[in-house]
Amino acid sequence: MVLAHPVRAGLLLLCLLLKAGCSQPVDQAQHRQFFALGTLVDLTIYGSDTATAGQAATELERLFTRLHSDWHAWQPGILQETNRRLATLETFPVNPDLIPLLSESNRLSRLSNGLFNPVIGELVALWGFHSDARPDSPPPGDDRILALVRQAPSVTDITLQDGQLQNRNPAVRYDLGGMAKGFAVDRGIELLQTHGIDNAILNAGGDLRAIGRHGDRPWRIGIRDPRGPGVLAAIELGADESVFTSGDYERFFDHGGTRYHHIIDPRNGYPANAVTSVTVIHSDATTADVAATALFVAGPELWETIARQLGIRYVMLVDNAGTIHMNPAMQQRVRFDTEPAAIHLSKPL
Numbered sequence: 258m259v260l261a262h263p264v265r266a267g268l269l270l271l272c273l274l275l276k277a278g279c280s281q282p283v284d285q286a287q288h289r290q291f292f293a294l295g296t297l298v299d300l301t302i303y304g305s306d307t308a309t310a311g312q313a314a315t316e317l318e319r320l321f322t323r324l325h326s327d328w329h330a331w332q333p334g335i336l337q338e339t340n341r342r343l344a345t346l347e348t349f350p351v352n353p354d355l356i357p358l359l360s361e362s363n364r365l366s367r368l369s370n371g372l373f374n375p376v377i378g379e380l381v382a383l384w385g386f387h388s389d390a391r392p393d394s395p396p397p398g399d400d401r402i403l404a405l406v407r408q409a410p411s412v413t414d415i416t417l418q419d420g421q422l423q424n425r426n427p428a429v430r431y432d433l434g435g436m437a438k439g440f441a442v443d444r445g446i447e448l449l450q451t452h453g454i455d456n457a458i459l460n461a462g463g464d465l466r467a468i469g470r471h472g473d474r475p476w477r478i479g480i481r482d483p484r485g486p487g488v489l490a491a492i493e494l495g496a497d498e499s500v501f502t503s504g505d506y507e508r509f510f511d512h513g514g515t516r517y518h519h520i521i522d523p524r525n526g527y528p529a530n531a532v533t534s535v536t537v538i539h540s541d542a543t544t545a546d547v548a549a550t551a552l553f554v555a556g557p558e559l560w561e562t563i564a565r566q567l568g569i570r571y572v573m574l575v576d577n578a579g580t581i582h583m584n585p586a587m588q589q590r591v592r593f594d595t596e597p598a599a600i601h602l603s604k605p606l
């Protein structure tokens with residue numbers, strides 16, 4: 258706890274004792290943690306009074322709990338209902354709450370050349386990732402994977418217009434696991450801003466958006482080492498930035514000495530295997546989340562092309578030999594804990 262000012266410190270103590278009715282900004286971070294969207298959500302607010310921060314945190318928790326069930330890929334909710342109707346190939350009115358999420362997912366999928374593909378729900382389910390803890394069983398058979406890949410579900414099979422959803426491919430099923438956290442974090446930051454909160458970090462399982470500052474210094478965050486317990490690098494954040502990482506360590510199972518993780522290459526139906534983690538910095542969290550997943554699939558060969566198409570300016574990718582790939586602007590911003598053995602610098606994005 259850092260308390261720079263004795264008078265404020267006294268006020269804070271009073272606020273804590275009274276628990277309510279304090280409208281004085283406090284010169285320290287206030288925290289709230291809860292589980293939603295399959296992960297631990299950690300909210301940090303700086304420089305707001307305790308009543309405002311508490312009220313905003315409660316509303317945020319309520320919002321995330323609702324989005325958790327609305328968007329769930331394998332439990333009852335409006336997304337599951339939408340998937341059921343998509344399978345019928347009949348045009349139907351989509352739940353209005355889903356429209357911004359679906360249209361954004363479709364737009365970003367096109368910009369990623371379909372490497373971020375939000376309609377491969379059948380493949381993700383086939384791999385066993387539609388359960389809270391994947392059962393310990395062998396990977397699916399090649400024939401079943403190939404059958405789904407041949408059906409090539411794509412957002413180009415879908416028309417979303419005037420609130421109506423039309424699907425032309427029976428293999429299309431939404432799974433928004435690759436962008437739901439980002440979209441929720443953006444909505445969460447908007448909510449905090451409506452409460453007049455200007456300094457905060459909204460962190461969902463290590464992926465986050467930060468606004469403002471931590472008092473007289475910028476927010477600083479760490480990027481997890483994909484192959485160790487510690488931190489790979491630290492980054493100082495600007496006034497409104499999101500940092501999202503996709504890693505093969507988030508959800509996986511081991512079988513016969515091979516790791517099978519949850520980020521699937523839609524081109525062949527198997528977990529993308531060239532990379533262990535991708536970190537993206539971008540202004541909004543939705544684009545950052547999508548880009549981290551898309552660039553993970555793109556791998557060392559293709560990430561620059563896809564990053565440019567998505568308008569991303571900061572990328573760090575760790576390939577499975579441990580080499581760090583990044584663009585020069587990213588290199589300017591990361592501070593490594595231990596200097597990496599090999600860095601491959603790309604052209605500017």
Ligand code: ADP
Nearest residue numbers: 372373374375432434435503507519520521550
């Ligand atoms: P995390 O949720 O662990 O931060 P990602 O953002 O990369 O990681 O999302 C991975 C999730 O996205 C998977 O669990 C699955 O639901 C979904 N998914 C898997 N492969 C793809 C893909 N190629 N495009 C879009 N979504 C994907």
Ligand code: MG
Nearest residue numbers: 435546547550
């Ligand atoms: Mg993602």
